[in-house]
Amino acid sequence: MTIRKKLVVIGNGMAPGRALERLLEKAPDAYEITIFNAEPRVNYDRIMLSPVLSGEKSYEDILIHDDAWYAEHGLTLKKGCKATSIDREKKQVTGADGSVVDYDKLLIATGSSPFIIPIPGKDLDGVLTYRDLDDVEAMLAAAKSGGSAVVIGGGLLGLEAAAGLTERGMDVTVLHLMPTLMERQLDTAAGYLLERAIEARGIKVRTAANTHEILGEERVEGVRLDDGTELPADIVVMAVGIRPNGDLARDAGLEVNRGIVVDDAMQTSDPDILAVGECVEHRGTAYGLVAPLYEMAAVVADRLQDGSATYTGSVTSTRLKVTGIDLFSAGDFAEGKDREEIVLRDATNGVYKRLVIQEDKLIGIVLYGDTKDGAWFFQLMREGASIEEMRETLIFGQNYAGGSPLDPTAAVAALPDDAEICGCNGVCKSKIVGAITEHGLTSLDEVRARTKASASCGSCTGLVEQLMAFTLGDGFVPDAVQPMCGCTDLSHDDVRRLIVAKELKSIPAVMQELEWRTSCGCAKCRPALNFYLVADWPGEYEDDYQSRYINERVHANIQKDGTYSVVPRMWGGMTSSQELRAIADVVDKFGIPSVKVTGGQRIDLLGVPKENLPAVWADLNAAGMVSGHAYAKGLRTVKTCVGTDWCRFGTQDSTGLGVKIEKMMWGSWTPHKVKMAVSGCPRNCAEATCKDIGVICVDSGYELHVGGAAGMHIKGTEVMCSVETEAEALEYCAAVVQLYREQGRYLERIYKWMDRVGLDAIREQVVEDEAKRTALFEKFLYSQRFAQKDPWAERVAGKDAHEFAPMNRIAMREAAE
Amino acid sequence: MNELSPTSTEPKAQHWFTIGRLSDIPRRGARQVLLPRGPIAVFRTQTDEVYAIDDNCPHKGGPLSQGIVHDGAVTCPLHNWVIDLQTGDAMGADQGCVRTYEVRKDADGLVSVSLSGGSGKTE
Structure with a gap:
């Protein structure tokens, strides 16, 4: 009998387990094998920890190799004994119990450790990771008494932990640093669907959430985020990633980067030492999924039999192990x-x-x-x-695969006659087809009028059109709907209606539910969608800043040379010596090249470099001035004349009303810009009759005008109505603007919206229907609660700081070539 | 205001300048890197690709870093030209192109740009 070579394995996880299995199949007697196993257990399937946590499986179910297997193959398993050092000269491994084992070949499989975020409170009792069965047992113990859990990390492991803890009756919140869950494996559309599915199981999800510290004296009591939010927690699970364990190998002088460096033969920098699993780095990549580990294990087994197999890296795939997703x-x-x-x-x-x-x-x-x-x-x-x-x-x-392209009407052709097409009005296929043939209908409007199909929320419009195409063949010419942009066939109106009908509250939600053709929209649809969502879901929708045009993103107007202009608000066009002095000081201090009086009765500071904007705003803020929103698709100015304050013809306090309107309306977002004016008498010195909304004061009260323009098109206003009191004037103006916010298409000025819907329709809703007007007014005031924050002050305080500084400067001569 | 040194010391080889971290650039956004000869714009797409091009629209010199980023393109804030971030070419009916630069990201999230490489199409 030949003397068997000695193989020592450090680690007893799935990768070395698989390597040994393969080796023993082919060459059961090649080695005398000793395994150092830091965990007090045999090899189990770590991939199945989630089902153990959720209660779908038990520890016994996930065992890969039981004690008998080790005995049967004559392996020496040192359970609960960590390897503490490797002596490459003597070819020996020393264990924590002091034992020393010789080797001819050594296989390092030390795996990886969960990454612990270095924040205050990370060492408190109740801060757990999600890596091995001990972690699962700690979570199960905590879940027994119910309570709340915070899971940090919305990746694969974090979501599985969250789902498991929820199953076990805990109230779970997932915190994720990035804006979408599992962003490394998913694009935003799939991330949105995932977030919805996760929330549907009662798990709260907070994206873009940065954990500041874990609170508590000895035990975890809660978590504080960077934005100051505090969440109560009985346990905190950190699942933010893993780090290869390379310390033992590094101490032995082996080459270690992020992981233990191996070549295609899975050999480390010492020819007698191989490494496998999550501890290795192969061609610069460290793997944390099981499939590549098994591929490596097969190569290790072959190499231990002096084979020549090579590992050239893995293409990996991800599946989430949460039931129902x-x-x-x-x-x-x-x-x-x-x-x-x-x-x-x-x-x-x-x-x-x-x-x-x-x-x-x-x-x-x-x-x-x-x-x-x-x-x-x-x-x-x-x-x-x-x-x-x-x-x-x-x-x-x-x-x-390989079949012919699908006929677009095949799907509706295959539907049974009683299939419901329009859910809102309960219209089935046969009713629509019957109406088309019986009455010779050829347009969508006719079908809507006759059957009510697609006449409510409109989401079945596509199906109804397909049914028409199927029934009429070439005789059907669909309505020429102007789509919002190339990313969709839906018009602005359809999109708006569906946002409300389907309660869509984010851009990814709109794109998914309305079947956008591109993954992230375009420069036409994104600003429009952002506005619709801002207008329709005040206080709920989180503004998507990257979907705004530059002017609204940096709250200043970009000029042809890339500098910006700054226009502070002057309420109703009124200013003071103190404001003017502060403006003059800012101009001197920052060397602002041009100062111009605008058509909206305020002062424009032109030629400010982007980096100077926050400092300029800080000085203007200090003198009590705020952003004039001269850059916004929103309320610009309320121009006034001096009215009864000074003018011998003035009939009302036009300046005072202008200031009140501006104080009520500033900060509101609208489909396009809104310019207003209040004139104190019909001489109309404030030029109110060419504004989007104008007020002309008369002896008996106030004449309210809408739909003027003095840009590319010149258009006088039309009189909407007259009211008696200032309070009414304010309420009616706000109601019109709110109606425009709800019905206007993005980048459609008020006069164009009025041309489209008709002044009568506006009058009906704002003037004649008191309940509707009150509701519009209240909705406007409600949304203003979220809109009226001075964007300049927010940025002076540090918001979006990256916008106002270059990422870097390169001053080398090489760079100047 | 760093004076940066090239990370490679080989003469004539590409010089890689480390300009910051991936996380310094907002998704679907851009940052400027200032050079003596004018700024370049460094973009990060929704899917974390990073591209660097001259911050100078071929139409009227608009700062492309200030535009809306969608898929692999940016729309110029001045007159809505759409520039492909990878090739620097104007898309659609417009004709023109911007110089592009090679960019690399390392495992730690550091972003470097090579000023000698790239398309140099405009030169």
């Missing part, structure tokens, strides 16, 4: 010039699929809601198969 992602799904994407959204069924294609090959996959073709797509991607032949039907999955 189907999610699959793999590869690279970033956008690029030389890449194409195929997107399929099915809002009704909550399905989102996105394939990224480069040079006729599939390179990225995101599937949500329907993942049954994940394996097939993944195989196409790994094989680098050409998808040229099946591009048209690829997104529909394997069953359609």
Whole structure:
């Protein structure tokens, strides 16, 4: 009998477990094997910790190798004994119990550790990680008494932990640093669907949340975020990532970067030492998913038998193991010039699929809601198969592969006669088809009038049109609806109606539910959607700053040379020596090249470099001045004349009313800019009859005008009505603006909106219907509670600081070449 | 206001200037890096690709860093030209192109730009 070589394995996780299994199958007697196992347990399936936490499985269910397996194969398992050092000269490993074991070959599989965020309170009792069975047991113990849990990290592990803790009866909040969950594996659309599904299970999700500290004396009591919010917590689970354990290898003098460096033979910088699993770094990558670990393990097993297998890296895929949430992602799904994407959204069924294609090959996959073709797509991607032949039907999955492109009306053709098409009005397919043929209907409006199908929320418009195309064939010419932009076929009006009807409260929500064709919109639809959401969901929608035009993003007007102009508010055009002195000081201090009086009765400071904006604002704020919103699709100015204060013809206090209107309206966002004026008598020195909304004071009260313009088009206002009191004038003005906010299309001025809906329709809602007017007025005031914050003061206090400073400066001669 | 030194010491090789962290640039946003010959704009897309181009629209010199970023393109804030971030070419009916620069990100999130490489199309 030959003397067996000695193999020592440090670590007893899934990767070395698989390597040993493979080795023992092929060469059961090649080595005398000793395993150092820091955990007091045998090898179990870590991937299945989540089902143990949620109660779907027990520890026994997830064992891979029980004690008998180690005995049967004659392995020496040193349970609960950590390896403390490696002596490469003597080829020995020393254990925590003082034992010394010789080796001919050594396999390091020390795995990884959870990353602990270095914040105050991280060492308190009740701060847990999610890595091994001890963690699960600690969580289960805490969950017994109910209470709240905060999970830091909205990645794979964090969400699984959150779902498990919820199943166990805890009140769970997930904090995630980035704006969307699992942003490394998912794009924003899928991230949105995931967030919705997670919230539907009663888990609260806070994205863009940065944990400041963990609160408590000895035990965890809560968590404080950077924005000051405090959340109560009985336990805090940190699941923000893992770090390869390379210390033992580093102490032994092996090459270690982020992980223990191995070559394609899984060999470390010492030829007798191999490494496998999450502790290694191969070609610059450290892996944390099981599939690559198993691929490495196979190579290790072969190399231990003097084979020549190589590991060349893995293409990985991700699946979330939360019951009821189907999610699959793999590869690279970033956008690029030389890449194409195929997107399929099915809002009704909550399905989102996105394939990224480069040079006729599939390179990225995101599937949500329907993942049954994940394996097939993944195989196409790994094989680098050409998808040229099946591009048209690829997104529909394997069953359609190679088939002919789908007839767009095939889906409605296949529906049974009693299938409900319009949910709002309960109209089925046969009723629509019957009406079309019986009455010879050819337009959507006729079908709506006859059947009510798609006449309410409008979300079935597409289906109704497809039914018309199916019934009429070439005889059907769809209405020429002007779509909002190239990303959708829906018009502005349809989008607005659906935002309200479907309670869509974020841009990703709109894009998913309304089946946007692009993954992140364009410069036309994004600012429009942002406005619609701001206007429709005050206090709920979080403004998407990157979807605003530059002027609204930095609260100043960009000029042709890239500098900005600054216009402080002068209420009703009134100013004072103190304000003027402060403006003069700012001009001198910052060397502002031009000072101009505007048409809106205020002062424009032109030529301010972007970096100076916060300092300029700080000085203006200090003198009591705030942003004039001269850059906004919102209220600009309320121009006034001096009225009864000074003028011998004045009939009312036009200046005072102008100031009151401006104080009520400033900060409001509207579809396009809104300019107003109040004149003290019909001589109209404030030029109120060419403003979006104008007030002309008369002896008997106030004449309210709407729909003027003095830009590219010149248009006099029309008189909406007359009111007697100042309070009424304020209420009616706010009600008109609110109606415009609700009905106007983005970038449609008030006069264009009025041309479209008609002055009578405006009068009906604002003048004749008192209840409607009151409701509009209240809605306006409610949304102003969130809008009236001086954006300059916010930025002086540090908001969006990155906007106002260059990222870096390079002053080298090389850079100047 | 750093005076940066190139991270490579090989003569004639590409000089990589470390300009900051990925997290310094907002998603679907951009930051300026100032050079003696004029600023360049460094963009970060929704999906975390980073691109660097001259901060100078081929139309009327608008600062592209101030535009709206959508997919792999930016819309100029002055007159709505759309520039492809990867190639620097104007998209659609407009004709023109901007110089692009090579960018790399390392595992720690540091972003570097090479000023010698890139398309140099405008030169």
